[in-house]
Amino acid sequence: MRKYRVIYKSVLMENLQYAANVAMGFFSYFVFIYIFVKLWEYMYRMPGERIAGYTKEQMIWYVMMTEMIWFGSNVASVANEVAGDIRSGDIAYRINKPYHYTLYILTKYTGEWSIRLPMYAVFAAVIGMVMVGPLPKFGLREVPVMALCVILGLTINAVFKLCISLFSFWIEDTTPFQWLYDKVILVVGTIFPIEIFPEILQPLFKLTPIYTVCYGPAKLIVDFSPEKCVEILAAQLLYLVGGCGVMLLVYRKGVKKLYVNGG
Numbered sequence: 001m002r003k004y005r006v007i008y009k010s011v012l013m014e015n016l017q018y019a020a021n022v023a024m025g026f027f028s029y030f031v032f033i034y035i036f037v038k039l040w041e042y043m044y045r046m047p048g049e050r051i052a053g054y055t056k057e058q059m060i061w062y063v064m065m066t067e068m069i070w071f072g073s074n075v076a077s078v079a080n081e082v083a084g085d086i087r088s089g090d091i092a093y094r095i096n097k098p099y100h101y102t103l104y105i106l107t108k109y110t111g112e113w114s115i116r117l118p119m120y121a122v123f124a125a126v127i128g129m130v131m132v133g134p135l136p137k138f139g140l141r142e143v144p145v146m147a148l149c150v151i152l153g154l155t156i157n158a159v160f161k162l163c164i165s166l167f168s169f170w171i172e173d174t175t176p177f178q179w180l181y182d183k184v185i186l187v188v189g190t191i192f193p194i195e196i197f198p199e200i201l202q203p204l205f206k207l208t209p210i211y212t213v214c215y216g217p218a219k220l221i222v223d224f225s226p227e228k229c230v231e232i233l234a235a236q237l238l239y240l241v242g243g244c245g246v247m248l249l250v251y252r253k254g255v256k257k258l259y260v261n262g263g
Helices: 002-016 019-023 026-043 056-073 076-088 101-131 140-169 175-187 210-222 226-260
Strands: none
Touching (some): 026 056, 026 101, 056 210, 076 101, 076 175, 101 226, 140 175, 140 226
């Protein structure tokens, strides 16, 4: 574990030097949130009205939290780096390093979002308080478990993005699969909570990574309950273990193919 701590610290220090570049993305985040604030203000015409069980404040805060995770994670860097290493052949050199390649990518990614995400979290809290007001029934005591849920969601998303990129061992370009995965996660669970969709589809969504990546963390932030917390954390742990198993299996098969072909 020591070598991964060293990798994490080095990436963390490197990204600290470019914190100002991260702040440049605040404008895009603000524009996105402003549009959705106006959209939901139009949808919620009656005071105290609820849509899919959410008040206007909860719905807007939900979108701000999911987009905070989306903008603050920059998970595309995982897919780009892995796919680039495989296509360029650099993977042949990296697999001989004294660390596991997939764990190296995940550790490096963690160092990156450790700077980005807190910055976006502070920015989201500020504009949320200004544009919407405080989130009703938000408890500071639950913040640690909310943070844990967000971290697990980020890791699960990175694992699945990494799995898709590892198929570059067999498929030259995995970009279409990455695009499809991103759009499903973005529309279902990020822009709109699961409760917005037809009831017949909701159980299906809960069996997918959608439930654990963005929806689960944001749901706990805007409408925390112990029962929902246990349910979401259990689903995240199952997906994390299963996703890591798939990731390691695909990686092992890909490296074996590389060796067989003389890579």
